[in-house]
Amino acid sequence: xxxxxxxxxxxxxxxxxxxxxxxxxxxxxxxxxxxxxxxxxxxxxxxxxxxxxxxxxxxxxxxxxxxxxxxxxxxxxxxxxxxxxxxxxxxxxxxxxxxxxxxxxxxxxxxxxxxxxxxxxxxxxxxxxxxxxxxxxxxxxxxxxxxxxxxxxxxxxxxxxxxxxxxxxxxxxxxxxxxxxxxxxxxxxxxxxxxxxxxxxxxxxxxxxxxxxxxxxxxxxxxxxxxxxxxxxxxxxxxxxxxxxxxxxxxxxxxxxxxxxxxxxxxxxxxxxxxxxxxxxxxxxxxxxxxxxxxxxxxxxxxxxxxxxxxxxxxxxxxxxxxxxxxxxxxxxxxxxxxxxxxxxxxxxxxxxxxxxxxxxxxxxxxxxxxxxxxxxxxxxxxxxxxxxxxxxxxxxxxxxxxxxxxxxxxxxxxxxxxxxxxxxxxxxxxxxxxxxxxxxxxxxxxxxxxxxxxxxxxxxxxxxxxxxxxxxxxxxxxxxxxxxxxxxxxxxxxxxxxxxxxxxxxxxxxxxxxxxxxxxxxxxxxxxxxxxxxxxxxxxxxxxxxxxxxxxxxxxxxxxxxxxxxxxxxxxxxxxxxxxxxxxxxxxxxxxxxxxxxxxxxxxxxxxxxxxxxxxxxxxxxxxxxxxxxxxxxxxxxxxxxxxxxxxxxxxxxxxxxxxxxxxxxxxxxxxxxxxxxxxxxxxxxxxxxxxxxxxxxxxxxxxxxxxxxxxxxxxxxxxxxxxxxxx
Ligand code: ADP
Ligand code: MG
Numbered sequence: 060x061x062x063x064x065x066x067x068x069x070x071x072x073x074x075x076x077x078x079x080x081x082x083x084x085x086x087x088x089x090x091x092x093x094x095x096x097x098x099x100x101x102x103x104x105x106x107x108x109x110x111x112x113x114x115x116x117x118x119x120x121x122x123x124x125x126x127x128x129x130x131x132x133x134x135x136x137x138x139x140x141x142x143x144x145x146x147x148x149x150x151x152x153x154x155x156x157x158x159x160x161x162x163x164x165x166x167x168x169x170x171x172x173x174x175x176x177x178x179x180x181x182x183x184x185x186x187x188x189x190x191x192x193x194x195x196x197x198x199x200x201x202x203x204x205x206x207x208x209x210x211x212x213x214x215x216x217x218x219x220x221x222x223x224x225x226x227x228x229x230x231x232x233x234x235x236x237x238x239x240x241x242x243x244x245x246x247x248x249x250x251x252x253x254x255x256x257x258x259x260x261x262x263x264x265x266x267x268x269x270x271x272x273x274x275x276x277x278x279x280x281x282x283x284x285x286x287x288x289x290x291x292x293x294x295x296x297x298x299x300x301x302x303x304x305x306x307x308x309x310x311x312x313x314x315x316x317x318x319x320x321x322x323x324x325x326x327x328x329x330x331x332x333x334x335x336x337x338x339x340x341x342x343x344x345x346x347x348x349x350x351x352x353x354x355x356x357x358x359x360x361x362x363x364x365x366x367x368x369x370x371x372x373x374x375x376x377x378x379x380x381x382x383x384x385x386x387x388x389x390x391x392x393x394x395x396x397x398x399x400x401x402x403x404x405x406x407x408x409x410x411x412x413x414x415x416x417x418x419x420x421x422x423x424x425x426x427x428x429x430x431x432x433x434x435x436x437x438x439x440x441x442x443x444x445x446x447x448x449x450x451x452x453x454x455x456x457x458x459x460x461x462x463x464x465x466x467x468x469x470x471x472x473x474x475x476x477x478x479x480x481x482x483x484x485x486x487x488x489x490x491x492x493x494x495x496x497x498x499x500x501x502x503x504x505x506x507x508x509x510x511x512x513x514x515x516x517x518x519x520x521x522x523x524x525x526x527x528x529x530x531x532x533x534x535x536x537x538x539x540x541x542x543x544x545x546x547x548x549x550x551x552x553x554x555x556x557x558x559x560x561x562x563x564x565x566x567x568x569x570x571x572x573x574x575x576x577x578x579x580x581x582x583x584x585x586x587x588x589x590x591x592x593x594x595x596x597x598x599x600x601x602x603x604x605x606x607x608x609x610x611x612x613x614x615x616x617x618x619x620x621x622x623x624x625x626x627x628x629x630x631x632x633x634x635x636x637x638x639x640x641x642x643x644x645x646x647x648x649x650x651x652x653x654x655x656x657x658x659x660x661x662x663x664x665x666x667x668x669x670x671x672x673x674x675x676x677x678x679x680x681x682x683x684x685x686x687x688x689x690x691x692x693x694x695x696x697x698x699x700x701x702x703x704x705x706x707x708x709x710x711x712x713x714x715x716x717x718x719x720x721x722x723x724x725x726x727x728x729x730x731x732x733x734x735x736x737x738x739x740x741x742x743x744x745x746x747x748x749x750x751x752x753x754x755x756x757x758x759x760x761x762x763x764x765x766x767x768x769x770x771x772x773x774x775x776x777x778x779x780x781x782x783x784x785x786x787x788x
Contacts, residue, residue, distance in 0.1 A: 063287050064777050071281035071787045076323040077381045079330075086333050093141065093217040094336040095134055103133035115211050118266075119247070122211055127179025134215060135164065135177040138222040146177060146222040148185045148207040151238045151540060152192040153650045157368050158228075160187050161221050182224060183209050193653065195646030197234050205229065205236050210243065213365045216335050225365055234643045238542035239361070241639050245546045246360055248553035248636040249406070256433075256556050257408050259563070259573060260426040266409040269549060270529070272357025273367050274341075276398035276537050277374065278350050278386040279321060281787050284779040285384040290669060291784075294662045295388035295453070295538075298669065298757070301765040302394040303782035306348060313346045318788045321351065324381040328353070331373055337366045347395035348785040357403060360549070364542045367400075371538075383788075387538040390456030392781060397457040398537035402544055405529035406430065406552075416528035425577060428483060432584050433559050434530060435470055437551035438523055439588035441632065442468040443612030445523075446534070447623040448547040452658035454536030455617045464522030464534040466615040467606045469593035471521030477594060483578070484585045491578060520597035550638045557636075559584070618746035621651045652742035659749040663733055666757050667726045673777050674764050675719050681771045682715040711770055718763045725760040732756055 082089050100109055108129040114120050138146070147159040166176040186206045194205070207226035215224045228237035235241045246269055253267035285291050290298040317325065329339045332355075341354040353370070357363065371387060378385040390397035406414040414430040417423070438445060446468050450458065458466040472480070483491065518524055522534040535544050559580060566576035590609035595602060607613050614620050623629060624644050633639040639647075685708045693701035736748035768776060 062774060062777060064779055064783075065774075067283040067287045067779060068783050068787070070283040071783070074281065074283075074320065074382055076319045077327075079323045079326045081326060082330055089330070090333050090338070091336040092334040095137060095215045096336065099137055100133070103137045105129055105133075108133070112211065119212075122183065122209070124179065124183065127183050129179070131177050131179045131182040134182065134222065135175070138217060139164075139175070141217055142220060143217055143222050144220045146181070146224060148187065148209075148226040149223040150207050150226045150228040151368060151542065152228060153195075153237065153647065154193050154654065155538065155540060157372060158187075158192065159221075159223065185226075192228075192236065193650040194230070194236050195649035195653075197230050197232075197236065197642070197646045204231055206231065210239060210361070212243070212359075213362050214336070216369075218335075234646065235639065238364070238540045238546070241546050241643075242361060242364060242542040242549075244638045245549035245553070245636070248638055249549040249556070252553040252556035252560070252636075253406055253408075253414065253430075255560050256429065257412075257414070257426075259429075259577060260422060261408060261410050261412065264408045264410055267414070268407050268409070269360040269545075270357045270403075270405045270407055271360040271363035271541065271545060272354065272403035272529075273363060273535075273541055274352055274354040274401040274403070275367065275370065276345055276350060276352045276400065278347070278388075278391050278398065279324065279378065279383045279788065280349065280386060280391075280784055282379070282382045282384050284784055284787065287777070287779050288784070290662075290665050291384070291386070291391070293665050294658075295386060296391045296456075296662075297393070297781075297784070298662060298666050299674075299761050299764040299768075300392065300778070300781045300784070301768040303780070303785055306395045306781070306785065307346055310346070312344050312348050312350070315344045317342070317344055317351075320381065320383070320788055324378060324383055325351075325353070327380065328374060328377045331377060332370055335366075335369060335373070337370055345396070345398075347392070349788055350396065350398065357405075360404075360545055364540065364545065367541050389451075389454045389536045389538060392785065394781070395785070399457065399533060400535045400537050400539060400541065402532040402535050402541055403526070403529050404532060404545070404548060413528050415525075415530065425574065425581075428479070429559070429577060429581055431472075431476065431525070432480070432581050432588070433555040434552060435588045435591055436559070436584050437548070437555040438468060438470055439591035440555070441547065441551040441623075441629065442591060443614065443620070443623040444626070444629050445532075445544070445547050445551070446612060446614075447620045448544045449532075449534045449536060449539065450617045450620045451536055451539065452617060452655045453538055454534075457536065458534060458615070464520065465597050465602070466620075467597070467603065467611055467613050468522050468534070468591075469597065469606065469611065470530070470591050471518040471524040471594050472592060473518075473525060473594070476525055477592065480585050480592075484582055488575075488578065492574075518594060518597075521593070522597065546638065550632055550636045553636045554632045616747070616750055618652055618655055618743060618750050621648050621655075621743075621746075624648050624651075649742050652746040655746045656736075656742070656749050659753050660733065663729055663753050663757060666760060667729055669778075670722050670726050670760060670764065674767060675722060677775050677777055678715050678719050678767050678771050681775050682712050682719075684772075685712050714770060715767065718767050721763050722760055722767075725756060725763070729753065729756045729760065 100112060104112065108126045111123060111126050112130060115122050145161040145163050147161045149157055149159050152158050164175045164177050165173045168174040184206060186204060205228055207228050210225045210227055213225040215222060217223065227240040227243065229235050229240050249269055250267050254264055257264040257267060280291065288297065290296065325342050332339050338356040338358065339353060340356045343352055345352050355366065358366065374385045408414060414426065417427045446466060458464065522532065524531050524533065532544055532548065535541060562580045563576045566579060567573055590611060593602065603613065625648060630641050630644060633644060634641065689705040689708050692705045696704055732752040736745055736752060739745040739748055
C-alpha cells in the first residue's frame with residue numbers, strides 16, 4: 060500500500076530556499092511604493108483638492124463630494140501608471156478576514172467601444188451585493204442593504220492589478236456590519252475624551268491619537284505536508300497528532316537562527332509589506348518549533364489595524380510562493396505554544412506627549428498617573444467585556460491554557476509604578492504638594508527616570524501589562540482582527556476619562572484647586588480599581604481563586620463570555636460613547652455565537668471523517684497484519700509456545716480493538732451531539748451546547764487516536780506526524 064505520507068515527507072525534505080529577488084533600492088526608497096500616500100496625493104491631485112483631502116484626513120472634516128471626482132481622477136492616473144485595471148472596496152466583515160469584489164475601470168463609450176472610467180461616486184460609496192456576509196439579522200429586509208463607504212484616513216493601495224480602497228461596511232440604516240465602522244467611532248470617542256482631560260495639563264492640545272503596535276505570531280508548515288493533513292486544510296489546526304518526542308523543551312527555537320527557507324520567505328514578505336507601507340521592523344523565531352513573529356513599528360490605530368489585516372493576507376500569498384502554508388490559528392498544535400497577537404496600545408497628544416509615558420516634572424507625572432489610573436479603571440470596569448473581545452472558538456485553546464494569558468483579565472504594572480500609585484494613594488495630601496506659595500506650588504510626585512521603567516521586570520503571564528510607555532494587551536488571538544479588542548479598549552478608556560473629568564470638574568466648580576481636585580479623584584480611583592492590579596503569576600491556581608475573590612470575571616466558556624457585550628454596563632458604555640447601539644451589539648453577538656458553532660461544527664465533521672477514513676482503516680489494517688502473524692506463529696510453535704511468543708502482538712491487537720471501538724462509538728456520539736445541538740433555535744444556546752457536548756467528545760476521541768499513533772506501524776500511518784510538521788522546513 061503506497062503511503063502518501065512518505066512521499067510528502069521526502070518532497071518536503073528536498074525543498075531548498077526559493078530565490079528571492081531583493082529590490083536594489085533601500086527600504087526607505089521603496090517603502091509605500093504601492094500606497095497613494097501624501098507625496099502621491101500632492102503629485103496627482105490639484106492643489107486645492109489636495110488641501111481639502113488632507114483636512115479630511117487630519118481633522119476628520121466631512122468629505123466634500125465635489126472633490127471626490129478630482130481625487131478619483133488622480134488615483135486612477137497613478138493606478139494606471141502602475142498597471143492597474145481594476146478597483147475594489149476593501150472591507151472587514153464580521154466573519155474575520157477581508158472582503159473585496161473587483162470591478163474593472165471600464166464603461167461603454169456609447170459608440171460600441173470602451174473607455175476607462177472611475178468616478179468620485181464609485182470611490183466614495185458602493186453597494187456591494189454582499190448579502191451573504193453575516194449581519195446578525197440586521198440586513199434581512201430589502202431596505203437594510205449594506206453599503207461600503209470610503210475611509211479617507213487609511214490610504215488606498217495597489218495589490219497586483221487592483222486598486223484597493225479601505226472602506227467601512229454599514230447598513231442603509233447606519234448600523235455597523237464590520238469592524239472598521241465601530242473602530243473609527245471608538246477612536247473618535249477616545250480622542251474627544253482624552254483631549255478634554257489633556258486640557259488640564261496642556262491647553263494647546265487639539266487632538267489625541269491612539270497608537271497600536273501589533274506583534275504577529277504564526278507557524279509555517281511545508282505545503283506538501285499540509286496537503287496531506289485534511290484537518291489543517293479545513294480547520295487551520297491539527298485535530299489529532301501525538302506529541303513529538305522533541306518539541307520545545309530545549310527552548311532552542313526561541314530567538315534561534317532563522318532557517319534558510321523561512322528567511323527567504325520573510326525577506327520576500329517584508330519587501331511586499333514595505334511596498335504597501337507596512338513598517339516591518341522585527342522578525343524572529345518564536346518559542347515553538349516552526350513558529351515565528353513579525354512586528355512593525357507602531358502606527359495610528361486604524362491604519363495599524365488595516366495593515367495587520369493586509370499583512371495576514373499577504374503572508375498567505377507569499378508563503379504559497381515559498382511552498383509554505385502559514386498557520387494563523389491560535390493553536391495549530393497541541394503540546395507546544397500557540398500564537399497570539401500582542402497589541403501595544405498607547406495615546407499620544409498632538410503636542411507630542413505620549414500620555415502613558417512618565418514626564419520630567421511633577422505636573423507631567425500627574426498627567427501620567429491620571430492616564431495610567433484611568434486605563435486601569437477602564438480595564439477594571441470592563442474586564443469581562445475586554446475578555447469577550449478577544450474570545451473566539453480558536454483563541455479558546457490559548458486563553459486558560461498555561462502558556463497564554465489566563466481567561467482572567469488583570470494588569471501588571473511593575474514595582475516602580477505600583478509603588479508610585481501606592482504612594483499617591485497613601486501619602487498625606489499635603490505631602491504630595493511642595494507648598495512654597497500658591498504660584499510656586501510643586502507636585503511632590505517622585506520623578507520617574509525613563510530608563511528605570513524599561514523592560515527589566517517583565518511579567519509574561521499578565522494579559523495587560525504596562526511596558527514603559529504603553530500597555531501591552533497580550534490576550535488577542537493571532538488570527539483575530541485587532542479591531543475587536545481595540546474597539547472595547549478605546550471605548551472603555553473614553554468612558555473612564557469622561558467620567559474622570561466630570562468628577563474633577565464638579566470639585567473645581569465647588570471651588571477646589573484644579574490640581575488638588577485631580578489628586579482627589581485619582582486617589583479615589585486608585586482605590587476603586589485596585590482589584591485589577593496583579594503582579595504575580597497569572598498561570599497559578601491561587602490566582603484563579605484570588606481573582607474570584609476580587610470579583611473579576613473568571614468565566615472561561617467562550618459563548619457565555621459573549622454575554623458581557625449585552626450587560627447593562629456595556630450597553631450603556633457603547634451607547635453613551637456613541638460607538639454602538641443596543642441593536643448593533645445584539646446583532647453582532649448573534650454573529651459571534653453562530654461563528655463559534657460553525658467552527659466547532661466543521662471541526663467535528665473533519666474529526667469524524669478522519670476517524671472513519673484514515674485512523675480506523677489504518678489501525679485495522681495493522682491489526683490484521685498482527686493477527687496473521689499470530690496465526691502463523693501458532694502454526695509453527697503450537698499453542699503453548701505460540702501463546703508465549705505472540706503475547707505482545709495479541710496485547711496490541713486487543714488494544715487496537717478497544718481503541719477503535721471507543722473511537723467509533725465516540726464518532727457516533729459526536730454526530731448525535733451535533734444533531735441535538737443543531738435543533739436548538741437560539742444561537743446562544745446552540746453555541747453553548749456545542750461547547751458543552753461536542754468539544755469534550757472531540758477531545759476524548761483525539762486521546763485514543765493519539766494513542767493509536769504510538770502503536771501502529773509508522774510505515775502505515777497516513778497523516779504527517781508532529782515531528783514532521785514541526786521540524787521540516
Ligand atoms: P517586545 O514586546 O516583544 O519586546 P517591542 O519592544 O519590539 O516588542 O515592541 C513591540 C511593539 O510595540 C512594536 O510594534 C513597537 O513599535 C510597539 N510600540 C513601542 N512603543 C509604543 C507605544 N508607545 N505605543 C504603542 N506601541 C508601541
Ligand atoms: Mg511585546
